[in-house]
Amino acid sequence: MxxxxxxxxxxxxxxxSATAILIAILWTIPTFGLLVSSFRPQIDINHSGxxxxxxxxxxxxxxxxxVLFEGSTTNPPLAQFFVNSFAVTIxxxxxxxxxxxxxxxxxxxxxxxxxxxxFFIIFGLQIVPIQLTLIPLLQLFSKGLVLGGVxxxxxxxxxxxxxxxxxxxxxxGLPLAVFLLHNFLSQIPRELIEAARxxxxxxxxxxxxxxxPLSVPAIASFSIFQFLWVWNDxxxxxxxxxxxxxxxxxxxxxxxxxxxxxxxxxxxTAGAFVSMIVPLIVFFSLQRFFVRGLLAGSVKG
Amino acid sequence: xxxxxxxxxxTPWDTIGPNLLQLVLGLVAFAAIVYICFLLASRASxxxxxxxxxxxxxxxxxxxxxxxxxxxxxRTLIMAFMDSDSQQFVxxxxxxxxxxMPEILTVLRNTAIWVLxxxxxxxxxxxxxxxxxxxxxxxxxxxxxxxMPMAISFVGAGVIWKFVxxxxxxxxxxxxxxxxxxxxxxxxxxxxxxxEAPVNTLLLIVxxxxxxxxxxMVVLGAAMxxxxxxxxxxxxxxxxxPWARFIRITLPMIxxxxxxxxxxxxxxxxxxxxxxxxxxxxxxxxxxxxxxxYSQSFRAMDYGHGSALAIILFVGCLPIIAYNIRQxxxxxxxx
Numbered sequence: 001m002x003x004x005x006x007x008x009x010x011x012x013x014x015x016x017s018a019t020a021i022l023i024a025i026l027w028t029i030p031t032f033g034l035l036v037s038s039f040r041p042q043i044d045i046n047h048s049g050x051x052x053x054x055x056x057x058x059x060x061x062x063x064x065x066x067v068l069f070e071g072s073t074t075n076p077p078l079a080q081f082f083v084n085s086f087a088v089t090i091x092x093x094x095x096x097x098x099x100x101x102x103x104x105x106x107x108x109x110x111x112x113x114x115x116x117x118x119f120f121i122i123f124g125l126q127i128v129p130i131q132l133t134l135i136p137l138l139q140l141f142s143k144g145l146v147l148g149g150v151x152x153x154x155x156x157x158x159x160x161x162x163x164x165x166x167x168x169x170x171x172x173g174l175p176l177a178v179f180l181l182h183n184f185l186s187q188i189p190r191e192l193i194e195a196a197r198x199x200x201x202x203x204x205x206x207x208x209x210x211x212x213p214l215s216v217p218a219i220a221s222f223s224i225f226q227f228l229w230v231w232n233d234x235x236x237x238x239x240x241x242x243x244x245x246x247x248x249x250x251x252x253x254x255x256x257x258x259x260x261x262x263x264x265x266x267x268x269t270a271g272a273f274v275s276m277i278v279p280l281i282v283f284f285s286l287q288r289f290f291v292r293g294l295l296a297g298s299v300k301g
Numbered sequence: 302x303x304x305x306x307x308x309x310x311x312t313p314w315d316t317i318g319p320n321l322l323q324l325v326l327g328l329v330a331f332a333a334i335v336y337i338c339f340l341l342a343s344r345a346s347x348x349x350x351x352x353x354x355x356x357x358x359x360x361x362x363x364x365x366x367x368x369x370x371x372x373x374x375x376r377t378l379i380m381a382f383m384d385s386d387s388q389q390f391v392x393x394x395x396x397x398x399x400x401x402m403p404e405i406l407t408v409l410r411n412t413a414i415w416v417l418x419x420x421x422x423x424x425x426x427x428x429x430x431x432x433x434x435x436x437x438x439x440x441x442x443x444x445x446x447x448x449m450p451m452a453i454s455f456v457g458a459g460v461i462w463k464f465v466x467x468x469x470x471x472x473x474x475x476x477x478x479x480x481x482x483x484x485x486x487x488x489x490x491x492x493x494x495x496x497e498a499p500v501n502t503l504l505l506i507v508x509x510x511x512x513x514x515x516x517x518m519v520v521l522g523a524a525m526x527x528x529x530x531x532x533x534x535x536x537x538x539x540x541x542x543p544w545a546r547f548i549r550i551t552l553p554m555i556x557x558x559x560x561x562x563x564x565x566x567x568x569x570x571x572x573x574x575x576x577x578x579x580x581x582x583x584x585x586x587x588x589x590x591x592x593x594x595y596s597q598s599f600r601a602m603d604y605g606h607g608s609a610l611a612i613i614l615f616v617g618c619l620p621i622i623a624y625n626i627r628q629x630x631x632x633x634x635x636x
Contacts, residue, residue: 013543016433023430024446027511030461031449033479037464049477069313076313083317087324095331103362110354118363125370127622129572131594131611133373135380135604140368153368162323171369174362203354204343232454234575235591239599246316251456255579258460265464265477272460276453283452287445290452294516295523 038063038269045265063270076245078271081253085231085278087162088249092169092230093223099170100177101219105211107178108185109193110203119182125175134239137168141240162247164240169230177222180296184218185211221293224286228279250275381608385601395609405593405610411502412590412617415509415573420566422510424559427517432547434518435525444522448515455512459579462508466494466580498586505587508576513569517562524558525551557632564625568618590614 037050041060044053071077107119141164144155158164188211196206230236237249245253254275257268283290342353384391399405430447434440450458467478468491476482476491484491495501528551536546552559574591581587583596590610598607 016543017437020430020433020437020440020443023426024443027447027450027514029479030465030511031453034461034464046477048475049479049482051479051482052475071313076316080313080317080320083320087320090324091327091331094328098331098335099362099365102358106355106359110359112355118359122362122366125366127618128370128374129611129615129618131572131591132377132615133370134595134611135598135607136373136376137369140373145368145372162320162327166327167365167369171365174366175370178362202343202347202350203358204339204350207358208339228452232456234454234456234578235595239595247320251454251575254460255456255575258456258463258579259582265467268460269464272457276457279452279454280449283449284445287448291519291523295520 034269034272037265038273042266063266067267067271068274078253078274081248081250082274084247085249088165088237089227089230091166093226095166096170096173096177096226097219097223100174100181101215103178104181104185105207108182122175122178126179130172130235138239159242160244160247165237165247168236168240173226180222181215181218184215188214221289224282224290225293227282231279377608377611380604381612383605385603385605387604391605395605398606399609399613407586408588408590408593411588412571414502415506415570415589416567418506419509419513419570420563423513423566424517424563426514428521430518431522431525432551435522444518448519450512451515455575456579458508458512459576463580466504468493495581496585501581501585501587505576505580509570509573513566517566520562521555521558524555528554557628560628564621567621571614571617
């Protein structure tokens with residue numbers, strides 16, 4: 001440790017540090033400008049650059065109040081979409097992680113023929129881009145699945161509810177989740193599993209008593225990852241939300257606001273920040289877990 | 302306003318209430334199904350458990366992937382060779398369309414520029430910052446700030462940068478966009494940033510670089526921490542200057558991680574959609590393949606064209622993935 005510390009003293013070059021700090025400031029300016037603007041009165045935003053705030057600091061919460069709570073039936077307030085984002089995200093994190101943990105457990109510890117093949121296929125499915133599945137998957141939700149005149153899945157009439165979005169996110173999240181959790185679960189010592197089996201624990205008891213408690217760190221890491229992914233997603237929400245405002249998440253709404261009232265910066269700046277606040281809180285409070293998940297995920301094949 | 306909530310005797314709660322109910326019902330139903338399955342299965346005989354365990358643990362995920370990923374992929378492959386409403390086979394017409402229509406050629410060219418520039422700049426910048434902060438005191442503040450764009454949505458990033466790129470057509474009004482203000486301060490006339498090609502595509506690419514640099518920095522920084530101190534110190538004692546140390550020691554030792562970062566960023570960039578959709582809607586010659594795929598499929602309702610573009614996107618990913626896998630294999634055999 002002291003060697004590292006000593007090395008640190010010698011290595012830390014003031015020029016390098018200053019450059020790094022400069023880049024960090026440069027990186028933050030765009031976000032900072034938006035944040036400052038969101039608290040300025042409408043007239044100030046539209047008539048002077050945000051940097052002028054420091055010569056004439058007028059602060060207001062009016063923008064947030066109006067973007068969050070003012071609206072109409074055809075033009076609902078952002079508060080509704082804020083709730084929608086939670087309604088989309090929570091199940092879209094819980095469902096894939098539960099199912100992935102089940103599958104990872106089976107693939108890591110059950111002994112059966114074709115186990116490696118199934119794992120390899122799921123691993124390989126990570127490379128399928130979402131775009132490749134959009135049209136058929138959407139038709140599946142709106143029409144059901146009929147192959148050669150045989151109805152395999154009937155029309156479930158779920159368009160316009162959260163279900164298609166939940167299911168789509170679950171499907172897209174599964175391959176990576178199974179892969180990461182499988183890697184984690186297969187590291188559990190064999191003796192532990194065998195000892196429990198000898199004690200007469202069935203496969204279900206084994207799961208609830210040993211596998212589940214041990215996987216908490218891996219579940220936490222992947223949950224943060226999936227949470228940020230789903231919360232920030234636009235494509236899935238846009239495609240599987242059925243084009244209705246009732247179930248659209250915030251990203252869809254903000255993207256729409258940019259398109260239709262591109263110059264209403266007082267609402268856009270505040271609205272954008274409302275949509276960022278949750279991921280920023282998650283990010284800054286759980287950054288360590290997020291990084292761990294990222295490192296595990298990015299070193300994949 | 303005629304459509305206000307008051308006129309209809311409605312409040313936002315008329316939507317929020319049922320939506321929250323859907324959320325709770327969804328979670329409770331899921332938990333209940335899992336709970337009942339476990340309850341019944343754990344009471345079943347040992348023999349029944351032998352097949353129940355597959356049914357409960359393995360079948361749900363496998364079935365979802367089969368119906369939700371494998372089947373749609375095959376179906377898209379077929380639809381790419383059919384007409385707009387998937388009624389007749391048209392051979393390679395959709396691909397011929399993609400590679401001859403001037404607009405789509407622009408889309409493909411733009412995508413190529415994105416895939417080239419974003420990984421290159423993001424990785425180089427990330428590498429530089431990671432090296433500069435490797436032995437820095439209180440580096441966490443610096444790295445957190447640069448990493449932060451990773452946490453926010455592409456849509457949010459789009460708004461942030463659209464504000465930076467704001468253009469004021471009226472000469473007598475003050476600029477509210479930072480880029481225009483800086484350009485004027487330097488004595489130049491700003492163009493209408495997001496409307497004029499090719500500068501608009503480059504400006505959108507800057508947004509993606511802004512986001513991805515943090516990712517490169519974190520992953521490469523983690524790899525640099527694994528370079529043993531002794532090696533670095535030995536080089537120092539030999540009188541190696543920082544730059545030489547970087548080229549001769551750090552770079553070779555984290556080479557495989559650089560490849561991973563480059564390829565991961567490349568694949569992410571190939572699929573970029575939100576930034577373009579939010580900032581220009583794909584207009585003014587800024588569209589990229591993922592955005593065009595969405596527009597063709599769900600705006601023009603031409604499933605043939607949309608599917609063909611999706612296939613082109615997928616085929617574009619394949620060599621990158623293949624290279625990545627080959628690299629990982631090589632590395633494994635080296636060890």
